[in-house]
Amino acid sequence: MAKLTKKRKEANAKFDADKVYSLTEAAGVLKEVAYTKFDSSVDLHVRLGVDPRKADQMVRGVVALPHGTGKTVRVLVLCSPDKEADAKAAGADYVGLDEYIQKIEQGWTDIDVIITMPTVMAKLGKLGKILGPRGLMPNPKSGTVTLDVATAVKEVKAGKIDFKVDKTGIIHASIGKVSFSPEKLAENATELIQTLLKLKPSSAKGTYVKTISLASTMGPGIQIDKTTINGL
Numbered sequence: 001m002a003k004l005t006k007k008r009k010e011a012n013a014k015f016d017a018d019k020v021y022s023l024t025e026a027a028g029v030l031k032e033v034a035y036t037k038f039d040s041s042v043d044l045h046v047r048l049g050v051d052p053r054k055a056d057q058m059v060r061g062v063v064a065l066p067h068g069t070g071k072t073v074r075v076l077v078l079c080s081p082d083k084e085a086d087a088k089a090a091g092a093d094y095v096g097l098d099e100y101i102q103k104i105e106q107g108w109t110d111i112d113v114i115i116t117m118p119t120v121m122a123k124l125g126k127l128g129k130i131l132g133p134r135g136l137m138p139n140p141k142s143g144t145v146t147l148d149v150a151t152a153v154k155e156v157k158a159g160k161i162d163f164k165v166d167k168t169g170i171i172h173a174s175i176g177k178v179s180f181s182p183e184k185l186a187e188n189a190t191e192l193i194q195t196l197l198k199l200k201p202s203s204a205k206g207t208y209v210k211t212i213s214l215a216s217t218m219g220p221g222i223q224i225d226k227t228t229i230n231g232l
Helices: 006-012 023-033 081-092 098-105 121-134 149-158 183-198
Strands: 041-048 060-065 076-078 095-098 113-114 160-164 172-178 209-216
Touching: 006 060, 023 149, 023 209, 060 183, 076 081, 076 098, 076 149, 081 095, 081 149, 081 172, 098 121, 113 149, 113 183, 149 160, 160 172, 172 183, 183 209
Parallel strands: 076 095, 076 113
Antiparallel strands: 041 172, 041 209, 060 160
16 A cells, blocks of 8 residues: 555545535535645546446546636647638647648657547548547547537537546546636536436446545545435
């Protein structure tokens, strides 16, 4: 077991690890126990009662967080020449096609999201081994393969994120920064949870949402009281 640092011990002493909190209370506690010198990210962790090994229980989707993530998202748009101006006007950081495909083949992945068009996807097939492990491969289900690249860019820049249950049945998603108010963090978390509830697989048996917790970068996890959330 990893040895706790002095700062982590001090953080743990500021709250009751066995207590469950409402989302807003948890967000307030999280701000008190965060100890990094930078503006830490805040992550929501939701353990689901699903078996990700079964295709019909793979939970994934997208959600537009009302207050964004607080992160600067670097967006690459791979599109045909007639869409380049629209993508740039919408705020894309990089726009092009063959030259960026070549850069990626050479190892460049200094981006957070790639948006492309259905007609271009065939060219990206050879990049799967590079983009796949990094979670960068565009996917129609996440809204990153579309003819309307301008709208997709605006949504991503405004706080639209995609999420996917991992092999242990947990959703991990960044929902803001420690500098956000407790209310904004709670509203972002609620939006994601309500989206998850709509995605419950019909084949999933038993309790769908098992546990929910909030944590900042390097900070302790704070348990959420499910009974304080609508729909649970």
